[in-house]
Amino acid sequence: MNNSKPYVIGIDMGGTNTVFGIVDARGVVLASNSIKTAKHSNINDYIDELHSEALRLIRSIDAEGKIYGIGVGAPNANYFTGMIEDGVNLPWPTPIPFAQMLSEKFGIPVAITNDANAAAIGEMTYGAARGLKDFIMITLGTGVGSGIVINGQLVYGHDGFAGELGHVIVKRNNGRLCGCGRTGCLETYCSATGVARTAREYLELRTDPSLLRDLDIDSITSKDVYDAAMAGDKLAKEVFEYTGTILGEALADFTVFSSPEAFVLFGGLAKSGELLLKPLRNAMDKNMLSVFKGKVKVLLSELKEADAAVLGASALGWEAKPATTTLAATATAATAAPQA
Amino acid sequence: MNNSKPYVIGIDMGGTNTVFGIVDARGVVLASNSIKTAKHSNINDYIDELHSEALRLIRSIDAEGKIYGIGVGAPNANYFTGMIEDGVNLPWPTPIPFAQMLSEKFGIPVAITNDANAAAIGEMTYGAARGLKDFIMITLGTGVGSGIVINGQLVYGHDGFAGELGHVIVKRNNGRLCGCGRTGCLETYCSATGVARTAREYLELRTDPSLLRDLDIDSITSKDVYDAAMAGDKLAKEVFEYTGTILGEALADFTVFSSPEAFVLFGGLAKSGELLLKPLRNAMDKNMLSVFKGKVKVLLSELKEADAAVLGASALGWEAKPATTTLAATATAATAAPQA
Numbered sequence: 242m243n244n245s246k247p248y249v250i251g252i253d254m255g256g257t258n259t260v261f262g263i264v265d266a267r268g269v270v271l272a273s274n275s276i277k278t279a280k281h282s283n284i285n286d287y288i289d290e291l292h293s294e295a296l297r298l299i300r301s302i303d304a305e306g307k308i309y310g311i312g313v314g315a316p317n318a319n320y321f322t323g324m325i326e327d328g329v330n331l332p333w334p335t336p337i338p339f340a341q342m343l344s345e346k347f348g349i350p351v352a353i354t355n356d357a358n359a360a361a362i363g364e365m366t367y368g369a370a371r372g373l374k375d376f377i378m379i380t381l382g383t384g385v386g387s388g389i390v391i392n393g394q395l396v397y398g399h400d401g402f403a404g405e406l407g408h409v410i411v412k413r414n415n416g417r418l419c420g421c422g423r424t425g426c427l428e429t430y431c432s433a434t435g436v437a438r439t440a441r442e443y444l445e446l447r448t449d450p451s452l453l454r455d456l457d458i459d460s461i462t463s464k465d466v467y468d469a470a471m472a473g474d475k476l477a478k479e480v481f482e483y484t485g486t487i488l489g490e491a492l493a494d495f496t497v498f499s500s501p502e503a504f505v506l507f508g509g510l511a512k513s514g515e516l517l518l519k520p521l522r523n524a525m526d527k528n529m530l531s532v533f534k535g536k537v538k539v540l541l542s543e544l545k546e547a548d549a550a551v552l553g554a555s556a557l558g559w560e561a562k563p564a565t566t567t568l569a570a571t572a573t574a575a576t577a578a579p580q581a
Numbered sequence: 582m583n584n585s586k587p588y589v590i591g592i593d594m595g596g597t598n599t600v601f602g603i604v605d606a607r608g609v610v611l612a613s614n615s616i617k618t619a620k621h622s623n624i625n626d627y628i629d630e631l632h633s634e635a636l637r638l639i640r641s642i643d644a645e646g647k648i649y650g651i652g653v654g655a656p657n658a659n660y661f662t663g664m665i666e667d668g669v670n671l672p673w674p675t676p677i678p679f680a681q682m683l684s685e686k687f688g689i690p691v692a693i694t695n696d697a698n699a700a701a702i703g704e705m706t707y708g709a710a711r712g713l714k715d716f717i718m719i720t721l722g723t724g725v726g727s728g729i730v731i732n733g734q735l736v737y738g739h740d741g742f743a744g745e746l747g748h749v750i751v752k753r754n755n756g757r758l759c760g761c762g763r764t765g766c767l768e769t770y771c772s773a774t775g776v777a778r779t780a781r782e783y784l785e786l787r788t789d790p791s792l793l794r795d796l797d798i799d800s801i802t803s804k805d806v807y808d809a810a811m812a813g814d815k816l817a818k819e820v821f822e823y824t825g826t827i828l829g830e831a832l833a834d835f836t837v838f839s840s841p842e843a844f845v846l847f848g849g850l851a852k853s854g855e856l857l858l859k860p861l862r863n864a865m866d867k868n869m870l871s872v873f874k875g876k877v878k879v880l881l882s883e884l885k886e887a888d889a890a891v892l893g894a895s896a897l898g899w900e901a902k903p904a905t906t907t908l909a910a911t912a913t914a915a916t917a918a919p920q921a
Contacts, residue, residue, distance in 0.1 A: 326872075375739040389838065391738070396731055398840025399715040400876060403731075405837040408870045411753075413830065421870055490753065497745040498729065498838050500738025530748045530761055532666070536740060 246309040250295060250349075251555025253356070254278060254315040256330050259287075261295055262548070263304055264555035268367035270548045272298045284333040284342070292346050310350045311343060312557030314359030314550055321401035323353055350561035356380070356550065358395055358404065360507050360542075361388025363553025369505050369543040376503045377495060379406065379488075381510035384420070385428035385435075391499050407432070411491055431488040433463035433510050439480045440466045451476035463510060470516050481516040488517070489524025496533050503538035507549070511541055586649040590635060590689075591895025593696065594618060594655040596670050599627075601635055602888070603644055604895035608707035610888045612638045624673040624682070632686050651683060651691045652897030654699030654890060661741035663693055690901035696720070696890065698735055698744065700847050700882075701728025703893025709845050709883040716843045717835060719746065719828075721850035724760070725768035725775075731839050747772070751831055771828040773803035773850050779820045780806045791816035803850060810856050821856040828857070829864025836873050843878035847889070851881055 248271070252261040255278060262273030276294055281287040299305055317329040323340025325331070344351040354362075361378035364370040370378070374393040380386040385407030389396040396403045407428035408421055416425020417438065429435050440453055440461050452469040453461060453476065469477035492504050510517065522539060529537070544552055588611070592601040595618060602613030616634055621627040639645055657669040663680025665671070684691040694702075701718035704710040710718070714733040720726040725747030729736040736743045747768035748761055756765020757778065769775050780793055780801050792809040793801060793816065809817035832844050850857065862879060869877070884892055 391731060391736055391743075392734065394732065396839055398731070399842040400840055400873075402872050403838065403840035405870060405872070408837050409834050410830070410868065413751075423868065423870070490750070494749050495838070497748050498743065498835070499736055500740055500743035502739040528750065528763065530745060530763070532742050532745070533740075 246307050248304050248307050249309050249555045249558030249561075250311045251551040251553070251558060252291070252311060252313040252315075253359070253550030253554050254313060255356075255550075256316070259291065260551055261291070261298070262551040262555065263298055263302060263308070264552060264558075266559075268552055268556075270551060270555075271304075272302050273548075273551060274298055279332045282332055284337060287333070288342055288346050291343075295347070308347075308349050310352065310558040310561030311347060312359065312362075312554040312559075312561060313339065313343070313351065313353040314356040314554040314557070315339065315353055316356065318353040318355050319401040320352065320354040320358070320395075320397050323351070325353070344563075350563045352557045352561035354395075354397075354557060355386070356553075357386030358388040358397075359553035359557060360386075360544075360549065361390055361505075361553070362395060362556045363544055363549060364505050364507070364542060365390055365393075366556040367544060367552055368549075369540045370503065373502050375499060375501045376505055377406070377499070377501045378505045378507060379492075380508045381432060381506060382508040383432060383434055385432050389499060390501075396499075406491075406495060409491060409494070411487055427487070427491050431484055431491070431510075433508075436463035436466050436480060436484050436510065437461050439483055440477065443476055443480060447476065449476060453477060467513055467516070470513075478516065481513060482520040484510075485517045485520030486524040489521040489526075490528050492521070492537075492539070493525050493528035493530070493533075496537055497530055500533065501537060503540050505540045505542055507542035507544070586647050588644050588647050589649050589895045589898030589901075590639075590651045591891040591893070591898060592631070592651060592653040592655075593699070593890030593894050594653060595696075595890075596656070599631060600891055601631070601638070602891040602895065603638055603642060603648070604892060604898075606899075608892055608896075610891060610895075611644075612642050613888075613891055614638055619672045622672055624677060627673070628682055628686050631683075635687070648687075648689050650898040650901030651687060651689055652699065652702075652894040652899075652901060653679065653683065653691065653693040654696040654894040654897070655679065655693055656696060658693040658695050659741040660692065660694040660698070660735075660737050663691070665693070684903075690903045692897045692901035694735075694737075694897060695726070696893075697726030698728040698737075699893035699897060700726075700884075700889065701730055701845075701893070702735060702896045703884055703889060704845050704847070704882060705730055705733075706896040707884060707892055708889075709880045710843065713842050715839060715841045716845055717746070717839065717841045718845045718847060719832075720848045721772060721846060722848040723772060723774055725772045729839060730841075736839075746831075746835060749831060749834070751827055767827070767831050771824055771831070771850075773848075776803035776806050776820060776824050776850065777801050779823055780817065783816055783820060787816065789816060793817060807853055807856070810853075818856065821853060822860040824850075825857045825860030826864040829861040829866075830868050832861070832877075832879070833865050833868035833870070833873075836877050837870055840873065841877060843880050845880045845882055847882040847884070 259278045260275040262270045317326045325337040327335045340351045340353045357380045378388040387404045387406035389404045408426045410425045412425035417429035419426035452474045599618045600615040602610045657666045665677040665679045667675045680691045680693045697720045718728040727744045727746035729744045748766045750765045752765035757769035759766035792814045
């Protein structure tokens with residue numbers, strides 16, 4: 242933090258929307274807005290709109306010249322290189338030197354990382370992991386992501402891609418096909434999508450009645466399964482037991498790696514409460530190496546959902562360092578911009 | 582390092598022997614010796630003998646007063662607490678405040694950690710992992726141990742017990758019983774013991790001829806399997822294929838955690854060469870998440886076997902910090918000791 246520059250911008254780039262906000266050092270989102278990620282077929286047009294909309298936001302709270310840095314959570318974003326790498330569902334050709342492009346446009350240091358890492362940094366800075374030096378963030382959304390913190394530092398690994406725990410193989414034989422091209426990955430079972438897949442499997446393989454049989458089987462979502470389970474549906478409850486058990490077994494395995502003080506669960510599925518947590522804790526305890534038994538907490542994210550992604554990204558903004566190419570840009574775009 | 586104290590002592594405590602040596606900053610073992618670990622039923626007698634034998638060694642190379650610190654690799658030794666914790670096959674009641682006891686006896690700072698972590702530190706300081714900031718040491722001995730280095734730092738985790746990768750569960754159903762009380766742990770398949778178990782299983786379940794059938798099935802060792810495989814025995818070669826495949830699958834999974842630049846294999850089984858490495862590399866490549874494919878090296882330890890454990894422990898000696906209780910002991914036991 243810097244007294245004359247008390248704010249950071251957090252940007253959460255998703256395939257559909259890009260949400261951004263101005264955040265102070267205590268994690269208060271002072272103002273936020275969003276643009277459509279896929280509106281522009283040219284990345285430069287996207288950055289132009291992001292820049293002008295962010296400037297408008299900056300001016301709306303009289304924050305010109307007061308932005309310390311920008312943090313971005315984006316799919317396949319590499320902290321080390323500042324690149325959005327290949328293999329991601331965005332409307333532009335990859336790799337994209339996104340940190341550099343954004344830094345040149347704004348004249349402010351930019352740091353980027355993937356969304357799960359951003360969530361971990363946010364949770365450590367503002368959420369359930371405050372004060373924890375060793376924890377693992379598990380994001381349970383469309384996929385399963387993770388951000389690993391060891392000794393207070395996010396683990397980026399040799400190439401910046403560490404922490405892909407959604408792609409640990411939990412079923413070595415006859416596992417489900419994953420978007421990564423392999424089979425049996427954790428995220429094919431324990432994501433929102435995985436819950437829906439399990440429900441469809443159960444409905445096809447079993448004959449017992451279920452509220453879910455009233456729905457179109459191909460469009461069942463994890464929310465449908467949750468609603469059915471909360472209404473007492475046995476099959477739907479068993480879907481959560483299956484999901485929680487596999488996740489608990491995996492968390493026990495992850496524990497032997499870095500011996501975390503806690504796992505922090507984040508994302509839609511984490512809000513399933515005891516439906517997921519009870520079988521998860523049971524399986525984790527049953528499969529835990531004795532030296533770790535009873536030591537590892539399972540926490541739920543404390544970040545407000547609407548702010549979480551922006552907060553997480555913004556926390557990274559405090560770490561952003563000026564790139565060599567932008568060192569000369571002391572009069573930042575935000576400062577130099579004419580008043581609207 | 583310290584110019585006036587250019588040496589460290591490395592101590593490798595095993596269940597049978599305790600090997601110790603005096604090592605300089607370049608990793609040269611100037612003198613070494615060993616005592617029988619289990620000879621003394623009282624831990625104080627053991628420390629007395631270790632101390633007097635180490636002093637004899639120190640004097641033999643005129644190193645009185647020149648020892649900077651002592652590093653110890655010992656089973657279940659905790660770097661944070663300095664304790665040898667419960668659940669280990671030693672002749673004394675645990676937990677043992679070993680670092681403190683040794684430091685008080687020698688009047689020199691002592692740091693302890695488990696044997697696999699010591700090996701990782703040794704490899705990073707003197708061996709195949711010199712210059713690597715992100716690697717994972719896998720020790721393939723009676724069990725499977727590991728030492729994880731991230732960003733140049735050994736990972737101890739929240740409680741000091743991180744890096745127990747031998748206890749990742751690789752067979753969730755119908756796995757082999759492990760010494761830890763659970764089933765399906767990596768070390769039940771990929772240790773020297775695991776190789777012998779696989780050979781016994783194959784001999785019982787199959788009917789094809791094998792050189793191993795000439796041996797007493799219950800006393801077959803991994804060395805027997807290696808010798809038979811080198812002599813062209815098909816069954817024995819398949820034992821190594823099975824072992825290497827499981828280890829390669831596991832290493833691919835470990836990669837998504839910390840994205841290491843390399844795995845360094847250490848211990849007796851690592852010397853099986855291509856018998857183990859070929860199936861290992863195949864399985865690792867086949868199971869690797871695409872973003873990591875072709876990036877992760879598999880290296881063999883470069884530490885001389887006789888020196889490896891002592892060197893690894895000694896490297897930790899440079900990190901040893903005076904304990905509060907021994908700060909006053911500026912006249913170290915080694916310095917103060919009368920000349921023999």
